[in-house]
Amino acid sequence: MEQLLLLNWNVRGLNMLVRRDVVKEMIQSVRPNLVCLQETKLNQIDNSLRGEFLGNQLDSFEYIPADGTRGGILIAWRSDMVEATGTIKKDFSISMHIKLKWMQTPFLLTTVYGPSEDSLKPHFMDELLSLKPQTDYPWLYVGDFNLICDAADKNNLNINRRLMGAFRRALDQSNLIELTLQNRRYTWSNKRATPTLVRLDRAFCNEDWDLLHPGAGLQALSSSLSDHCPLLLCQQVRSPRVERFKFETFWFKVPGFMDTVKMAWEAPTPGRSPMNILYYRLRQTAKALRQWSKELFGNPRMQLHMANEVILRLDIAQEQPGLTPEEITLRRDLKIRVLGLAAVERSRRRQASRVIWIREGDACTRFFHLRANGRRRILYIPHLRRPNGDIVYSHPDKEDVLHEFYEKLLGSKITREARIDWSSLAMPQLGEHQLDHAFTEEEIQQVVMDLPSEKSPGPDGFTSNIYKVCWPIIK
Numbered sequence: 001m002e003q004l005l006l007l008n009w010n011v012r013g014l015n016m017l018v019r020r021d022v023v024k025e026m027i028q029s030v031r032p033n034l035v036c037l038q039e040t041k042l043n044q045i046d047n048s049l050r051g052e053f054l055g056n057q058l059d060s061f062e063y064i065p066a067d068g069t070r071g072g073i074l075i076a077w078r079s080d081m082v083e084a085t086g087t088i089k090k091d092f093s094i095s096m097h098i099k100l101k102w103m104q105t106p107f108l109l110t111t112v113y114g115p116s117e118d119s120l121k122p123h124f125m126d127e128l129l130s131l132k133p134q135t136d137y138p139w140l141y142v143g144d145f146n147l148i149c150d151a152a153d154k155n156n157l158n159i160n161r162r163l164m165g166a167f168r169r170a171l172d173q174s175n176l177i178e179l180t181l182q183n184r185r186y187t188w189s190n191k192r193a194t195p196t197l198v199r200l201d202r203a204f205c206n207e208d209w210d211l212l213h214p215g216a217g218l219q220a221l222s223s224s225l226s227d228h229c230p231l232l233l234c235q236q237v238r239s240p241r242v243e244r245f246k247f248e249t250f251w252f253k254v255p256g257f258m259d260t261v262k263m264a265w266e267a268p269t270p271g272r273s274p275m276n277i278l279y280y281r282l283r284q285t286a287k288a289l290r291q292w293s294k295e296l297f298g299n300p301r302m303q304l305h306m307a308n309e310v311i312l313r314l315d316i317a318q319e320q321p322g323l324t325p326e327e328i329t330l331r332r333d334l335k336i337r338v339l340g341l342a343a344v345e346r347s348r349r350r351q352a353s354r355v356i357w358i359r360e361g362d363a364c365t366r367f368f369h370l371r372a373n374g375r376r377r378i379l380y381i382p383h384l385r386r387p388n389g390d391i392v393y394s395h396p397d398k399e400d401v402l403h404e405f406y407e408k409l410l411g412s413k414i415t416r417e418a419r420i421d422w423s424s425l426a427m428p429q430l431g432e433h434q435l436d437h438a439f440t441e442e443e444i445q446q447v448v449m450d451l452p453s454e455k456s457p458g459p460d461g462f463t464s465n466i467y468k469v470c471w472p473i474i475k
Contacts, residue, residue, distance in 0.1 A: 009230035020053035036111035040072035107138035114146035138209035264288035
């Protein structure tokens with residue numbers, strides 16, 4: 001599967017041969033499909049010069065010339081991987097409509113080099129607002145902004161809060177959200193003994209781009225010759241999920257759910273211990289529900305796409321000789337089925353987003369998609385560090401690091417330097433005979449009913465909904 005690979009870097013000048021060689025080595029090591037460079041300090045770039053610092057694969061480019069020895073922006077791409085059209089050049093940015101060869105939906109890519117003079121920054125933010133695309137069009141906005149949007153983006157208090165607030169308002173008005181930089185806090189240093197550190201290089205996107213590339217992640221690379229570190233935007237390779245049982249909240253609304261649970265729960269189970277009986281009943285109920293759901297629904301998302309595709313073809317066919325009565329009936333039935341499949345998918349997305357304070361009927365599919373994408377990025381671990389300082393990126397290596405860490409942690413005894421004096425807390429105490437009392441059915445039912453909805457009480461993924469709905473069968 002092809003991946004989005006975009007390298008963004010303020011190179012601090014390409015007017016020296018040694019700098020061109022370093023940039024070329026960086027590009028060849030990353031092998032990106034798109035490259036955005038700022039502060040090239042080049043007044044003119046031709047194919048010969050392009051080959052000196054970009055190599056042969058990045059064979060297409062657009063640029064804004066430098067103003068003397070200051071500024072300069074360049075976007076380069078691989079023509080065999082990327083289609084780029086509609087170039088828009090402004091004072092501080094280049095924008096292009098980008099279509100990756102393995103995707104159907106294009107997006108607008110804007111790379112910027114923000115002015116260092118405070119007097120020009122309001123004009124720069126006005127340019128940002130003017131570039132906002134039409135509704136529902138993906139937009140990726142990257143570059144060196146020479147602005148911060150939060151006080152935490154700088155390691156000292158020498159901050160222009162007026163410009164910081166104006167930049168934040170411009171981002172809000174443009175409906176841009178930031179792609180979190182995973183492995184660095186700052187991207188620029190003045191390289192002094194007591195350095196000033198600032199986050200000047202960033203990547204923003206709108207909601208449509210975020211939905212188009214849900215697995216995209218941003219990482220900083222070695223700063224090399226520049227005082228800015230390059231940013232690599234790419235699809236993050238995630239470990240395959242182990243298939244496990246998940247309770248779907250819409251199941252208990254479907255006819256046949258209670259019958260399936262009752263048959264599985266009342267089936268004979270091996271063992272005599274109550275815990276073993278409960279374990280086997282839960283396992284065979286989960287297996288029966290999984291099979292029942294698979295036969296009844298299959299893959300709802302795939303069915304939804306297929307139904308929409310058939311409806312589209314029937315819509316096109318009716319413009320010619322018209323549809324037969326059977327085709328009209330099929331289209332009507334498919335539209336009804338689309339409503340049901342969309343409701344199922346909305347319920348699943350709501351459950352995956354972990355946002356449970358909105359009613360299911362009021363759920364906004366777009367909103368919950370974004371929340372699920374955000375949770376996925378937050379939970380992703382891009383790399384781990386071994387005790388000797390080596391950084392590992394692959395999933396097998398990360399598994400080894402975690403296993404070694406917890407094996408040493410769980411196998412060692414730590415001497416406690418302080419202890420809690422429980423008697424001073426004046427907490428109620430229970431005698432040993434009271435700890436052996438059996439749970440009553442009323443106590444168990446109360447605990448089950450108090451469990452929060454759409455939450456899993458155990459590692460087997462059997463949510464509290466099935467306990468609440470099926471309590472008459474379970475007890």
